[in-house]
Structure formats: C-alpha cells, structure tokens
Amino acid sequence: MDSILKMSMVKVQELTKVFNGLEAVKKISFTIEEGEIFGLLGPNGAGKTTTISILSTLLSPTYGTAWINGHNVITDPDGVRKSIGVVFQDPSLDDELTAYENMDFHGRMYRLPRSERKKKIEEMLTLVDLWNRKDDLVKTFSGGMKRRLELARGLLHSPKVLFLDEPTLGLDPQTRRHIWEYIERLNRDVGITIILTTHYMEEADKLCDRVAIMDADKIIAMDTPENLKNLIRGDLVIVKGNNAGKLKLISETIEWVRFIGAHDGMVTFSVDEAEKRIANLIIMAHEAGVQVDSIQIRRATLEDVFLHFTGRNLRAEKSNGIEKMRMAWRAMRR
Amino acid sequence: MEVVYTLWLRSIKRYVRSKSRLIGSLGMPFFFLAILGMGLNSLFTVPGYGKGYMAFITPGVVAMTILFTSMFSGIQVVWDKRFGFLKETLVAPVKRTEIMLGQTFGGATVALIQGLLILSLSYFLGVHFSLMSFLIALPYMVLTGISFTALGIAFASQMEDMHGFQLIINFIVFPVFFLSGALFPLEGLPSWLRNLALADPLTYGVEGMRFGLLGVSQISPVTSIVVLTSFSFATVLVGGFLFSRIRL
Numbered sequence: 001m002d003s004i005l006k007m008s009m010v011k012v013q014e015l016t017k018v019f020n021g022l023e024a025v026k027k028i029s030f031t032i033e034e035g036e037i038f039g040l041l042g043p044n045g046a047g048k049t050t051t052i053s054i055l056s057t058l059l060s061p062t063y064g065t066a067w068i069n070g071h072n073v074i075t076d077p078d079g080v081r082k083s084i085g086v087v088f089q090d091p092s093l094d095d096e097l098t099a100y101e102n103m104d105f106h107g108r109m110y111r112l113p114r115s116e117r118k119k120k121i122e123e124m125l126t127l128v129d130l131w132n133r134k135d136d137l138v139k140t141f142s143g144g145m146k147r148r149l150e151l152a153r154g155l156l157h158s159p160k161v162l163f164l165d166e167p168t169l170g171l172d173p174q175t176r177r178h179i180w181e182y183i184e185r186l187n188r189d190v191g192i193t194i195i196l197t198t199h200y201m202e203e204a205d206k207l208c209d210r211v212a213i214m215d216a217d218k219i220i221a222m223d224t225p226e227n228l229k230n231l232i233r234g235d236l237v238i239v240k241g242n243n244a245g246k247l248k249l250i251s252e253t254i255e256w257v258r259f260i261g262a263h264d265g266m267v268t269f270s271v272d273e274a275e276k277r278i279a280n281l282i283i284m285a286h287e288a289g290v291q292v293d294s295i296q297i298r299r300a301t302l303e304d305v306f307l308h309f310t311g312r313n314l315r316a317e318k319s320n321g322i323e324k325m326r327m328a329w330r331a332m333r334r
Numbered sequence: 335m336e337v338v339y340t341l342w343l344r345s346i347k348r349y350v351r352s353k354s355r356l357i358g359s360l361g362m363p364f365f366f367l368a369i370l371g372m373g374l375n376s377l378f379t380v381p382g383y384g385k386g387y388m389a390f391i392t393p394g395v396v397a398m399t400i401l402f403t404s405m406f407s408g409i410q411v412v413w414d415k416r417f418g419f420l421k422e423t424l425v426a427p428v429k430r431t432e433i434m435l436g437q438t439f440g441g442a443t444v445a446l447i448q449g450l451l452i453l454s455l456s457y458f459l460g461v462h463f464s465l466m467s468f469l470i471a472l473p474y475m476v477l478t479g480i481s482f483t484a485l486g487i488a489f490a491s492q493m494e495d496m497h498g499f500q501l502i503i504n505f506i507v508f509p510v511f512f513l514s515g516a517l518f519p520l521e522g523l524p525s526w527l528r529n530l531a532l533a534d535p536l537t538y539g540v541e542g543m544r545f546g547l548l549g550v551s552q553i554s555p556v557t558s559i560v561v562l563t564s565f566s567f568a569t570v571l572v573g574g575f576l577f578s579r580i581r582l
C-alpha cells in the first residue's frame with residue numbers, strides 16, 4: 001500500500017463533506033503526480049474550497065480520505081502541514097504588519113533557520129516584485145499586491161504541494177497574467193506540485209496539465225484540457241434566434257450537427273467543418289421558420305465542455321445573486 | 335518556543351502600532367485615579383492604611399488596567415478568525431497550544447505595560463513607593479495579566495462576533511472589578527459581600543499588589559500568590575483546550 005501511495009503526490013479517495021445535511025463534496029476521487037498542475041474548475045458553490053480545506057487539514061472529511069506526499073490528512077495532519085503551502089481564497093494576511101513581517105512570521109512558524117529565512121524572504125519577495133515595498137504595512141497594499149504577497153508567503157517554506165484557491169479572483173487582466181507567469185515559472189523551475197481552483201476556464205486551460213470539472217459537489221469530467229475540449233467534435237456554432245426550441249429540433253435531424261446547450265436565447269451546436277456548412281445551417285433554420293439574428297463560429301473552450309456536461313453556463317448570470325446569498329449566510333454565522 | 339515567541343512578537347508589534355488603543359484604554363483608569371483618588375483623598379483615609387485614599391486605590395486601579403487590557407486582548411483571536419489570519423496559523427505545522435500560549439503571553443505583556451504606565455502615573459500624582467515594594471508587587475501584576483488574558487482567549491475561541499465578544503467581556507469585567515476590593519477595604523463589609531469578594535480572583539491580585547506597594551493587606555500575600563497561580567494554571571488550561579477546538 002505504501003509503495004502505491006509514494007507514487008502519487010496527492011491521492012484523494014471518495015472524499016465527502018456534509019455540512020448540516022448539505023453535501024458540499026460528494027465522493028470525489030483523483031490522484032495527482034509530482035510536478036503536475038491540477039485544476040479544480042467549477043461554478044460558485046461547487047465544493048472547490050471545501051475540497052482544499054479538507055486537503056489542507058482545516059476541515060475533516062465526513063467520509064473518505066486523502067494523502068498528501070504520503071501523509072494521511074486525518075491520521076497525520078502534521079505531516080501534511082509540513083508538506084503544503086496554501087493561498088486561501090479569502091485574505092489571510094495581517095494588515096497591521098509589513099510585508100516583510102508577514103513573511104518573517106510565516107518563516108518562524110515553519111521554523112526556518114534565521115539565515116535561510118532572510119535569504120528566502122528576499123528571494124520570494126523579489127520573485128513577486130514586492131521587495132521594494134517590504135517595509136510597508138500590508139493595509140496600504142492593493143488587492144493584487146496582497147495576492148502576490150500571499151503567493152510569496154505560501155512558497156516561503158518550499159512546500160512539496162501548493163494549494164491556490166482562486167489565485168486571481170478579482171484581479172485585473174494584467175495582474176492575472178503576471179500571477180499566471182509566476183505559477184508557471186514555479187512549476188517549471190522548482191517542480192512544485194500545484195492544485196489550483198478557479199472558475200475562469202481560460203485560467204484552467206492555460207495553466208493546468210489536468211483539469212477536474214466540478215459541479216454541485218461532484219467531479220463530472222477529468223482530463224487534460226486538450227482531451228476535454230476534444231470531447232466536443234468540430235467547431236462551435238452559436239446561434240441567436242427567435243425560437244430556440246425549433247433550432248434544437250433541427251439539429252436532431254442533421255447528422256453533422258450536435259446540440260450542446262441553450263442559454264439566454266442562444267443555442268450552441270457543435271458542427272463538423274463549420275465554415276463550409278454554416279450557410280446550409282442558416283438556410284435550414286430559415287426554412288423551419290426560425291429567424292436568425294446572429295451567428296458565431298469558434299473553437300471549443302472548457303466553458304463549452306462544462307455546458308456540454310451540465311447544460312448550463314459556467315458563469316451563469318445568477319451567480320452574482322447566489323454569491324450574495326452565500327455572503328449573507330456566511331455573515332449570519334458570525 | 336520559537337512559535338510562542340513569534341506570536342508574542344506579533345502582539346507586541348500590533349500594540350506598539352495602535353496608539354489609539356494604547357491611549358484609549360488608559361483613559362478610564364486615569365480618571366479613576368485622578369478624580370476618584372484625588373477627590374476623595376482629602377475626605378477620608380482608609381483605617382489601617384496611613385497614606386490616604388489615593389494610595390489605597392492605586393493598586394486597585396493598576397489591577398483594573400491589567401484586567402481590562404488582558405480580557406479585551408482576546409479580541410485578537412476573534413479578529414483573526416474574522417479576517418482570515420487564523421487560517422494562516424492553523425495550517426502551519428505547529429501545536430494549537432503553542433499558538434494559544436503565544437497569544438496569552440503577548441496579551442499579558444501588553445496588559446503589564448499598561449499597568450506599569452498607570453503605576454508611573456500614580457507616582458507623579460503623589461503616590462510614592464520604593465523599588466523593593468514595586469518588585470514585590472510585580473509577580474501579582476504578571477499573574478493577573480496571564481490569567482485574565484487566558485480567560486479572554488477562552489471566551490474568544492467560542493465566539494465569532496466582535497461586538498458580542500465586547501458585550502460579554504464588559505458583562506464580566508465590571509463585576510469582577512467592583513467586587514475585588516479595588517476601591518474599598520474588605521474589612522467591615524457585610525458578610526455576603528465579603529464572601530463574593532473572596533470568590534473573585536482579582537481580589538487576590540489587588541491584595542497582593544497592595545501588600546507590595548503599601549506594605550499592608552488584609553489577605554496574606556502567600557494566600558494571594560497561591561490563589562493567583564492556581565487561577566492562572568486553570569485559565570491557561572481551559573483557554574488552551576477551548577482554543578485547540580476552534581473550527582473554522
């Protein structure tokens with residue numbers, strides 16, 4: 001058993017978490033090899049943070065178990081804690097301390113010897129371009145700077161596995177791309193294993209060697225981004241028309257068209273050799289009495305894979321409302 | 335030890351940086367000393383204590399400063415829960431009890447410094463004592479700080495909400511202060527009140543400091559040190575236990 005465990009850096013077995021009757025995560029299993037970047041992609045409330053919390057020993061699972069670097073999260077939490085670095089979804093810096101002091105605190109908590117601590121702090125703060133701001137109080141930092149500082153802090157003690165819970169949430173595109181570069185560089189240069197959660201499909205696509213798509217407490221698909229996208233044959237054609245139901249019916253009568261999903265009056269199909277056949281498709285729609293307002297052709301993304309599996313968009317418009325409700329609910333617990 | 339020191343250092347840094355907290359929490363004890371002390375000083379002297387009312391309440395007001403500061407320092411724990419910093423400490427490979435001890439010593443140190451500030455203030459207001467009497471009073475100040483910080487942390491680890499925490503601590507701190515004999519002598523109290531005072535751990539802190547600073551007390555300093563030491567152990571144990579059971 002031990003030798004099997006040694007091979008994978010992370011092994012998750014039927015992990016389940018129930019919060020007062022609500023199943024946040026249900027029997028998820030996966031393994032991650034050393035040096036992989038593994039993504040958990042899913043909408044709000046899918047259970048990504050819950051999974052990370054269990055793997056980082058902050059929560060205990062209701063059922064199932066997991067090993068990190070050969071240490072069991074239930075029976076050997078200390079072994080797990082020594083192996084991991086975590087960047088949480090919500091801020092976790094001390095605002096009243098400087099960037100350097102936050103790093104120093106962390107280094108001492110992980111018992112880095114003084115000289116190594118100093119060296120690594122400088123190295124990490126330089127990596128995230130914060131060395132020149134090291135003596136400023138964190139409360140004077142922007143959101144992106146705080147995020148970079150958290151990233152630097154998570155790496156300070158050279159963990160074997162790094163957890164990044166929504167590393168770029170709420171950041172501007174430029175900062176986001178910067179953070180992506182850091183993550184890729186780390187993985188390439190240091191060979192660190194990374195688990196990241198996101199609900200940005202382009203982030204998962206760009207960074208991850210493998211992606212697990214989560215929806216409502218389960219993993220619904222898991223593979224390399226390439227293979228996932230290849231699940232959708234052909235190109236995507238998104239049609240906006242006045243009768244989505246009829247459009248769907250048409251697709252069922254043509255063998256080179258497959259229905260993927262419908263949302264906000266738009267219907268998504270996958271079409272073999274779409275450029276050649278698009279004119280045909282419009283004519284057929286017209287003959288069926290559907291008025292086509294607009295049409296768009298593009299390559300499949302992970303977003304479409306999600307749509308393919310769930311019939312819903314990854315970032316539904318309602319997510320804002322749901323997010324607000326969850327915030328209110330969280331506030332109530334306080 | 336490193337971990338305890340790290341947490342301690344953080345408390346001290348935060349304390350030194352928040353001037354408003356420093357000054358704000360000295361306000362009330364200062365008014366007690368300056369107004370109550372001076373106002374009543376000329377009116378009467380407490381029998382058995384030669385030096386006047388001001389000197390009589392000085393140990394009480396120092397104890398009060400330490401009590402308030404140490405109990406309220408538990409708010410740091412609620413704050414850390416609320417603003418996420420607690421997660422940073424909880425995923426580190428360290429024992430929860432080490433974190434709790436660090437917080438306790440940090441809070442107690444801050445409380446002690448506040449107490450010393452009030453004590454030096456009283457010196458300027460005319461309450462004079464020797465270095466020796468100060469050194470005798472010091473252990474009572476330290477133990478009062480440690481025990482009530484641990485108690486504050488015990489409450490904080492059960493709570494999520496800062497206002498709730500402040501309410502509860504106010505609810506506890508005022509009776510503990512007024513029953514402790516900080517403002518009046520225990521002698522000549524009706525027996526029910528006297529019994530309540532004897533059940534109040536702060537009484538032993540006040541009496542110990544009074545013995546040190548004034549050389550007279552109604553409870554023997556040995557009894558006081560024994561009671562305070564036991565109380566400190568008890569609160570640190572309870573606080574450590576409750577803290578290690580915090581769930582996010």
Ligand SMILES: Nc1ncnc2c1ncn2[C@@H]1O[C@H](COP(=O)(O)OP(=O)(O)OP(=O)(O)O)[C@@H](O)[C@H]1O
Pocket residue numbers: 019020022023024042043044045046047048049050051089199326582
């Ligand atoms: N401490 C808790 N107590 C009760 N329910 C919880 C708790 N934490 C999370 N949940 C619930 O578990 C489910 C999964 O939440 P989780 O935070 O893991 O989702 P997520 O995938 O990280 O979402 P997001 O993208 O919004 O961060 C949600 O329905 C949430 O309301």
Ligand SMILES: [Mg+2]
Pocket residue numbers: 048049050089165166
């Ligand atoms: Mg989350």
